[in-house]
Amino acid sequence: MTTSTPNKEQVLEEAAYWFACLQSEDVSAQEKQAWQTWHNQSSLHQEVWQQVERVDRQYQNLPKQHSYHVLHQTGRSRRQFLLGMMGLAVAAPIVWQQRQDIQATWLSGETETTQVGEVRQISLKDGTQLWLNTDSLVTIDQQVHLQQFHLLRGELFVESASGAIPLQLATGFGQVSAIGANFSVRLNEDHTYLAVHQGSVTVTADSGSHTKVQAKQSVLFNRTNLSPLQGLSANDEAWRRGYLVADNMRLDEFIELLNRYHPNGWLKCSANASHYRLVGHYSLADTEKVLDAIAFSLPVNVRKITPWFTILEDNKNISHS
Known part of the structure; x- marks a missing residue:
């Protein structure tokens, strides 16, 4: 061995x-x-x-x-x-x-933020609707003929109004340009993820590489590369409606996602429970209730080691009737 x-x-x-x-x-x-x-x-x-x-x-x-x-x-x-x-x-x-907050002060426009677990809807001057996901930071400069966003942290969803003016969104890895499209953008540590739900969006990496992403398509991009993906995830949009979707999702993957919305510290799934699968819609209104529901439906124990560290462990001795 x-x-x-x-x-x-x-x-x-x-x-x-x-x-x-x-x-x-x-x-x-x-x-x-x-x-x-x-x-x-x-x-x-x-x-x-x-x-x-x-x-x-x-x-x-x-x-x-x-x-x-x-x-x-x-x-x-x-x-x-x-x-x-x-x-x-x-x-x-x-x-x-603090660095991200300082960067926001250097940029033109208004600064909008959300706390951990918070999702906000914002109405723009042209009627476009913007949702900010948990723990997000964006600046919005609404000009007469152009809307300029700069996403510094987190994730957003744009639902363009009829007759919306052009929109440009910058991240740390490139720029997204759209007219009349519905799309979501998530900023990660080493790349940006774009999902287009309606219309089309042009992505330009800092290197100059660019591509047009059509409806029901998604792409990962960093400063040099663009990597098209297959289709969309239900969770690209579900969060703005207040829930997460698990469609035969591994428990460790779901907990990693839920952790973004958990205001009470760090969630972790132990290796011995990671293989379990979840199916269902889970409300983001109370992540503690989600953990309770998981413990009821799967043979796992939710163990709060400290007020800021909770781990899900395999517990095959639990009986579920």
Whole structure:
């Protein structure tokens, strides 16, 4: 039997789990022993754990109100949490969001934002409707003959009015141009995702590469490349109606998606439960109720290790009648 060598990101994820576990008031002796076993398995485990302890010491030295904000914000993305665990900056999420907020002040137009879990609908001057998804930031410059958007964080959906004026939307990777189209744009860490629901949209990467995306098509693009995809996902639009769709979706994929809307820290699906499948529509009004529904329909246990860290684990001993 052969085992693969874990990469540092995987070990960081494991360390994050053990750190949260050991902070729990009801941590058991067996869990402490399991952590010690993990810690002693390799020098990489020990190196990463030292980084975790260093970050924790930095966190303990923060003023109370700042430390709470760090914990809240580290729940916003797995990458940001791991950055903190690597010791790059305990306040990396705060610094990153502050940078985006500062960028918004440099741009013309009005700034619109949403909090984690919030979805907002905005009416523009020409009648076009704009929805901002959870944890999003966009600037909107409504000129007489052109609407200019700059998406700095998150996701939006545009439903153009009849006779709408041209629209240009910039992200960190390129520009989207449309007239009278309905489309959604999501800004990720290393690319932008565009889904066209009606009409057509032109995408131009920073490199100058461009393509026209027709209705019912989608594309990923970064600064240099454009990658067409097959069709659309139901969740490209469902969020603006207040729910997520799971169509035989793996549990780990669904939890990763739900985590974006969860205001109470970080959600994680353990590897031993990731293979379970979900079907249904799940309201975004209360993510805790979604977790309860999952625990009722699947043999999983929703375990809140700390107020800001919840993990879903396989629990085949649960009986569902």
